[in-house]
Amino acid sequence: xxxxxxxxxxxxxxxxxxxxxxxxxxxxxxxxxxxxxxxxxxxxxxxxxxxxxxxxxxxxxxxxxxxxxxxxxxxxxxxxxxxxxxxxxxxxxxxxxxxxxxxxxxxxxxxxxxxxxxxxxxxxxxxxxxxxxxxxxxxxxxxxxxxxxxxxxxxxxxxxxxxxxxxxxxxxxxxxxxxxxxxxxxxxxxxxxxxxxxxxxxxxxxxxxxxxxxxxxxxxxxxxxxxxxxxxxxxxxxxxxxxxxxxxxxxxxxxxxxxxxxxxxxxxxxxxxxxxxxxxxxxxxxxxx
Amino acid sequence: xxxxxxxxxxxxxxxxxxxxxxxxxxxxxxxxxxxxxxxxxxxxxxxxxxxxxxxxxxxxxxxxxxxxxxxxxxxxxxxxxxxxxxxxxxxxxxxxxxxxxxxxxxxxxxxxxxxxxxxxxxxxxxxxxxxxxxxxxxxxxxxxxxxxxxxxxxxxxxxxxxxxxxxxxxxxxxxxxxxxxxxxxxxxxxxxxxxxxxxxxxxxxxxxxxxxxxxxxxxxxxxxxxxxxxxxxxxxxxxxxxxxxxxxxxxxxxxxxxxxxxxxxxxxxxxxxxxxxxxxxxxxxxxxxxxxxxxxxxxxxxxxxxxxxxxxxxxxxxxx
Amino acid sequence: xxxxxxxxxxxxxxxxxxxxxxxxxxxxxxxxxxxxxxxxxxxxxxxxxxxxxxxxxxxxxxxxxxxxxxxxxxxxxxxxxxxxxxxxxxxxxxxxxxxxxxxxxxxxxxxxxxxxxxxxxxxxxxxxxxxxxxxxxxxxxxxxxxxxxxxxxxxxxxxxxxxxxxxxxxxxxxxxxxxxxxxxxxxxxxxxxxxxxxxxxxxxxxxxxxxxxxxxxxxxxxxxxxxxxxxxxxx
Numbered sequence: 072x073x074x075x076x077x078x079x080x081x082x083x084x085x086x087x088x089x090x091x092x093x094x095x096x097x098x099x100x101x102x103x104x105x106x107x108x109x110x111x112x113x114x115x116x117x118x119x120x121x122x123x124x125x126x127x128x129x130x131x132x133x134x135x136x137x138x139x140x141x142x143x144x145x146x147x148x149x150x151x152x153x154x155x156x157x158x159x160x161x162x163x164x165x166x167x168x169x170x171x172x173x174x175x176x177x178x179x180x181x182x183x184x185x186x187x188x189x190x191x192x193x194x195x196x197x198x199x200x201x202x203x204x205x206x207x208x209x210x211x212x213x214x215x216x217x218x219x220x221x222x223x224x225x226x227x228x229x230x231x232x233x234x235x236x237x238x239x240x241x242x243x244x245x246x247x248x249x250x251x252x253x254x255x256x257x258x259x260x261x262x263x264x265x266x267x268x269x270x271x272x273x274x275x276x277x278x279x280x281x282x283x284x285x286x287x288x289x290x291x292x293x294x295x296x297x298x299x300x301x302x303x304x305x306x307x308x309x310x311x312x313x314x315x316x317x318x319x320x321x322x323x324x325x326x327x328x329x330x331x332x333x334x335x336x337x338x339x340x341x342x343x344x345x346x347x348x349x350x351x352x353x354x355x356x357x358x359x360x
Numbered sequence: 361x362x363x364x365x366x367x368x369x370x371x372x373x374x375x376x377x378x379x380x381x382x383x384x385x386x387x388x389x390x391x392x393x394x395x396x397x398x399x400x401x402x403x404x405x406x407x408x409x410x411x412x413x414x415x416x417x418x419x420x421x422x423x424x425x426x427x428x429x430x431x432x433x434x435x436x437x438x439x440x441x442x443x444x445x446x447x448x449x450x451x452x453x454x455x456x457x458x459x460x461x462x463x464x465x466x467x468x469x470x471x472x473x474x475x476x477x478x479x480x481x482x483x484x485x486x487x488x489x490x491x492x493x494x495x496x497x498x499x500x501x502x503x504x505x506x507x508x509x510x511x512x513x514x515x516x517x518x519x520x521x522x523x524x525x526x527x528x529x530x531x532x533x534x535x536x537x538x539x540x541x542x543x544x545x546x547x548x549x550x551x552x553x554x555x556x557x558x559x560x561x562x563x564x565x566x567x568x569x570x571x572x573x574x575x576x577x578x579x580x581x582x583x584x585x586x587x588x589x590x591x592x593x594x595x596x597x598x599x600x601x602x603x604x605x606x607x608x609x610x611x612x613x614x615x616x617x618x619x620x621x622x623x624x625x626x627x628x629x630x631x632x633x634x635x636x637x638x639x640x641x642x643x644x645x646x647x648x649x650x651x652x653x654x655x656x657x658x659x660x661x662x663x664x665x666x667x668x669x670x671x672x673x674x675x676x677x678x679x680x
Numbered sequence: 681x682x683x684x685x686x687x688x689x690x691x692x693x694x695x696x697x698x699x700x701x702x703x704x705x706x707x708x709x710x711x712x713x714x715x716x717x718x719x720x721x722x723x724x725x726x727x728x729x730x731x732x733x734x735x736x737x738x739x740x741x742x743x744x745x746x747x748x749x750x751x752x753x754x755x756x757x758x759x760x761x762x763x764x765x766x767x768x769x770x771x772x773x774x775x776x777x778x779x780x781x782x783x784x785x786x787x788x789x790x791x792x793x794x795x796x797x798x799x800x801x802x803x804x805x806x807x808x809x810x811x812x813x814x815x816x817x818x819x820x821x822x823x824x825x826x827x828x829x830x831x832x833x834x835x836x837x838x839x840x841x842x843x844x845x846x847x848x849x850x851x852x853x854x855x856x857x858x859x860x861x862x863x864x865x866x867x868x869x870x871x872x873x874x875x876x877x878x879x880x881x882x883x884x885x886x887x888x889x890x891x892x893x894x895x896x897x898x899x900x901x902x903x904x905x906x907x908x909x910x911x912x913x914x915x
Binding site for chain 3: 237240241243244246247248250251252253254255256257258259
């Protein structure tokens with residue numbers, strides 16, 4: 072086992088872990104605030120990637136503006152969906168929320184397949200991020216380093232917004248006690264819409280980052296959300312820290328397994344989840360009510 | 361978190377104007393006559409999915425647990441039975457038995473870890489576990505990865521009747537379906553089923569009364585998994601194929617839709633739902649419309665405005 | 681608008697699911713008054729306050745706050761009309777620290793107390809300002825619950841059992857805070873089981889039983905009717 076291979080796979084693992092972390096973070100925010108399992112989280116990841124592709128191919132708008140525009144577009148679509156569909160079922164058992172977002176995922180995926188078929192479309196690495204660094208024990212492509220750095224920066228920024236700003240304070244209050252928070256004059260329904268938009272924007276951003284690495288296709292993100300499920304079951308949904316750390320760890324774990332026992336790399340995450348469930352049913356960081 | 365979906369109704373409720381046994385008599389007659397009007401192979405396949413949906417609904421309707429990975433049981437039994445039929449040359453009854461047993465065993469293992477969490481967590485865990493099975497299907501030698509198990513021989517049933525005769529095939533499948541349906545109906549209306557319902561309605565109370573709720577839930581889970589396996593094994597015999605589609609998450613989603621569309625709170629609903637979804641897939645196969653779009657749209661409509669499902673709404677109109 | 685009551689309830693009915701909790705509650709609170717609702721447990725006092733705040737699913741009848749009909753209004757709208765709510769369970773957020781708990785309720789105008797003034801009134805809160813909200817003692821949490829609505833500039837305050845389970849020393853502090861609010865001309869509707877406390881500060885008392893107002897006693901009559909009121913309270 073050469074150093075190159077090991078670190079190469081670790082990098083891939085870190086990148087996947089970054090995407091897992093971003094998706095899990097958005098997912099946890101949505102679940103905490105709305106109580107909804109957003110099965111369509113992977114679909115919004117796809118929407119983020121596709122909108123970047125569309126911006127480039129239809130409007131000539133490149134990667135750097137897309138980094139801002141695509142998450143925005145994703146957020147707008149998400150907020151529209153929350154207002155039109157999801158908000159209608161808050162009063163019901165939350166299992167219906169899961170089923171609704173599953174239906175949403177299928178419908179959106181199907182619509183994209185209808186217009187764009189399933190083949191992957193390439194999205195170029197931005198010129199500024201071509202090439203890489205030779206570190207001796209491995210070659211580090213600039214773009215991939217960028218992805219990891221941006222993802223972690225986004226997670227930190229999200230943490231900052233939630234923990235240190237008035238909006239974040241309102242979000243936390245609405246998560247803990249929505250009715251009382253309304254009694255303090257805060258428009259919680261609007262906050263829920265915003266929260267959903269924020270949660271899916273994180274997924275959309277991950278999609279833009281993923282574009283140049285994986286091809287852009289309507290099938291993107293379908294299997295990703297199942298990993299997100301495993302992450303929140305293991306890491307607990309109570310803390311941003313838990314979601315992000317578990318997401319990154321799972322990515323790295325996958326990467327390592329690919330080196331040691333490639334056939335097991337798909338399975339290792341779920342095996343870990345299985346073991347955690349046996350040993351610590353409430354998850355590693357969480358306390359479930 | 362228990363669902364507030366309507367609990368499965370007592371089949372022997374005497375409030376209905378038309379006695380239950382007349383309804384079942386009509387149903388049986390339709391079942392017996394159907395292959396003379398509709399292609400028996402298609403009907404047999406649909407019946408397998410009807411049983412699958414009913415088995416799934418045993419868990420959701422009675423216990424209120426939404427399993428998002430039931431394809432794992434359906435598909436693993438499909439593979440095991442397929443292997444038994446093809447590689448070991450076993451007769452259908454034995455292959456079905458082994459498939460059912462395998463699914464039940466898997467159900468025990470998965471159920472054991474999933475039952476510890478409630479509601480949404482439970483659903484997520486079942487999906488993640490099923491995904492494991494999906495990946496295994498690509499890697500285990502006996503499943504032949506993307507190709508799946510093909511050209512599976514049907515053999516004979518009871519050592520006498522050749523299952524390649526489409527009428528024999530159909531009636532055997534119908535018999536399996538009816539047996540499974542009766543079993544599910546009996547379980548739902550038994551004391552065991554009442555206890556499950558009570559657990560679903562007020563678990564803390566049942567715990568305080570001394571019931572070992574997790575044991576009850578696990579038993580229900582295993583039964584549901586085993587019967588789903590029976591459906592999968594039979595399906596393998598009917599279509600002579602077991603593939604990764606059988607263990608894919610979309611199949612898990614499909615069976616949820618079948619139960620939802622037909623009526624989660626009813627015994628017969630899933631049968632109707634399965635029939636509709638299978639027909640949809642058949643007719644849409646050649647159209648340009650991706651099946652995901654249609655399935656997704658139906659899901660959304662059902663959740664928003666049609667949660668009782670077809671049979672559920674019919675029951676409500678009848679005042680039942 | 682000076683003559684219109686700050687708060688007027690007419691035939692308020694409230695339901696929790698199928699449970700019919702309020703059976704036609706009518707009462708008035710004029711601007712600057714301190715009015716209490718007294719009664720036994722389960723009489724519907726808390727439900728009345730929650731209904732005013734828009735926190736009860738089904739309510740019919742009429743609730744007028746500052747001259748506006750709010751029977752069908754959302755809680756945030758009602759709060760923004762200048763209503764400050766101190767719930768029975770205090771409602772201190774575990775995921776917020778003391779300062780954040782204080783800053784959470786939306787500031788409506790500049791008439792509310794400044795943060796400095798609040799910390800002066802409740803020095804304990806200043807000391808614990810970075811503690812997690814639920815790490816405070818019961819008394820401190822109650823002070824926090826009262827303090828945070830003082831900051832908003834609300835003019836009508838709904839206080840639900842502010843002295844429940846508190847040591848006499850804290851009860852005094854709460855009493856002082858309420859006296860301060862009264863002296864500033866604010867309107868207060870108070871639910872209190874502790875009649876000795878209520879007696880001292882209220883202008884009028886409504887007696888509630890099983891979802892209905894059954895009596896009303898102005899301050900002047902309290903001494904004379906003491907025995908009757910004790911009977912109402914089941915003491």
